[in-house]
Amino acid sequence: MRSRIAGVGGYLPQRCVTNDELALTVDTSDEWIFSRTGIRQRYLASPEETCAFMGTRAAEAALRHAGVAAGDVDAIILATATPDEAFPATAVHVQGQLGLSTGFAFDVSAACCGFIYAMAAADSFIRTGMARTILVIGSEVYSRILNWNDRTTCVLFGDGAGAVLLQAGPDDGPGILSTHLHANGAYAGILYVDGAVGRKDRSGHLVMKGSEVFRHAVTKLAAAVDEALAANGLTQSDVDWLVPHQANSRIIDAMGRKLGLPPERVVVTVDRHANTSAASVPLALAEAVHDGRIKRGELILMEALGGGLTWGSALARF
Numbered sequence: 001m002r003s004r005i006a007g008v009g010g011y012l013p014q015r016c017v018t019n020d021e022l023a024l025t026v027d028t029s030d031e032w033i034f035s036r037t038g039i040r041q042r043y044l045a046s047p048e049e050t051c052a053f054m055g056t057r058a059a060e061a062a063l064r065h066a067g068v069a070a071g072d073v074d075a076i077i078l079a080t081a082t083p084d085e086a087f088p089a090t091a092v093h094v095q096g097q098l099g100l101s102t103g104f105a106f107d108v109s110a111a112c113c114g115f116i117y118a119m120a121a122a123d124s125f126i127r128t129g130m131a132r133t134i135l136v137i138g139s140e141v142y143s144r145i146l147n148w149n150d151r152t153t154c155v156l157f158g159d160g161a162g163a164v165l166l167q168a169g170p171d172d173g174p175g176i177l178s179t180h181l182h183a184n185g186a187y188a189g190i191l192y193v194d195g196a197v198g199r200k201d202r203s204g205h206l207v208m209k210g211s212e213v214f215r216h217a218v219t220k221l222a223a224a225v226d227e228a229l230a231a232n233g234l235t236q237s238d239v240d241w242l243v244p245h246q247a248n249s250r251i252i253d254a255m256g257r258k259l260g261l262p263p264e265r266v267v268v269t270v271d272r273h274a275n276t277s278a279a280s281v282p283l284a285l286a287e288a289v290h291d292g293r294i295k296r297g298e299l300i301l302m303e304a305l306g307g308g309l310t311w312g313s314a315l316a317r318f
């Protein structure tokens with residue numbers, strides 16, 4: 001069995017906030033943000049645009065794209081660091097909002113690498129026959145965990161959701177060729193949220209040592225790219241598209257150069273979405289599929305690194 005990408009979809013909040021608008025309330029500038037990160041704007045969720053609401057909209061878009069009825073879904077795996085509630089899992093709320101009452105649903109917590117972890121889990125369920133049609137969703141409302149008085153972090157993130165519908169297909173057909181996951185808790189202190197429902201004595205805000213994360217991202221993602229290619233007996237020239245996590249255009253450019261890909265073969269959304277954490281890879285994938293850039297049969301390399309540290313890759317023929 002192989003996990004075929006049957007459909008993709010995304011959702012962005014209604015409200016778009018440019019760097020200039022942010023600079024009205026935060027001591028920053030469009031020039032600083034854009035030159036360091038490539039970000040020009042981000043979307044911020046309204047109170048009604050919850051993690052489950054956005055995940056459901058993205059899931060519906062992926063189902064529409066695939067031409068598959070919600071009733072055919074037998075599992076939902078949702079990656080998020082910003083669930084609406086400690087439990088039930090946001091995936092279960094999405095299941096309910098899709099009108100489903102069968103199958104199983106759970107959340108994955110691996111910060112900005114969450115979608116890659118969720119894809120790996122879904123791929124394993126399909127390969128072992130536990131499920132045949134799985135919604136894999138990344139949905140995030142980082143605006144709720146940002147410290148809006150910390151200009152070194154609050155300018156970097158945005159809200160949104162992306163989804164992929166995976167379906168069981170033949171082993172020699174298109175689909176996920178490999179996933180590789182890594183974590184190293186020794187680096188927990190360079191990117192984290194200092195609190196949650198189990199630690200109410202802390203503020204629950206995102207904290208980041210940006211330059212240290214940057215260094216790890218460049219080296220660990222480069223190694224992850226090499227690992228994915230070597231595991232499949234492929235070389236850089238076999239890759240048609242890089243769909244990277246969208247944290248910083250300088251990290252994205254470095255990975256594109258490593259793969260020898262021209263910039264037009266690297267999907268970039270960080271300029272418009274900022275860093276949407278677990279939603280960034282599926283949002284970027286959905287955009288490039290729906291605007292006709294990524295075509296059936298092409299080879300896509302997805303990679304991400306996030307708090308943990310967690311990092312990994314997914315290589316798929318679309």
Ligand SMILES: CC(C)(COP(=O)(O)OP(=O)(O)OC[C@H]1O[C@@H](n2cnc3c(N)ncnc32)[C@H](O)[C@@H]1OP(=O)(O)O)[C@@H](O)C(=O)NCCC(=O)NCCS
Pocket residue numbers: 027028029032033036037112151152153155208209210211212213214217247248251275305306307
């Ligand atoms: C966060 C990041 C953009 C910062 O860029 P940088 O070049 O390392 O900038 P620094 O942190 O060294 O800050 C440089 C200066 O800009 C200032 N600054 C920080 N944020 C600012 C902002 N939003 N606006 C204006 N000035 C700012 C700092 O105070 C510092 O000033 P100082 O030199 O007077 O102390 C960069 O480190 C980065 O992208 N890291 C990786 C982040 C990432 O990928 N995170 C997610 C992983 S999932």
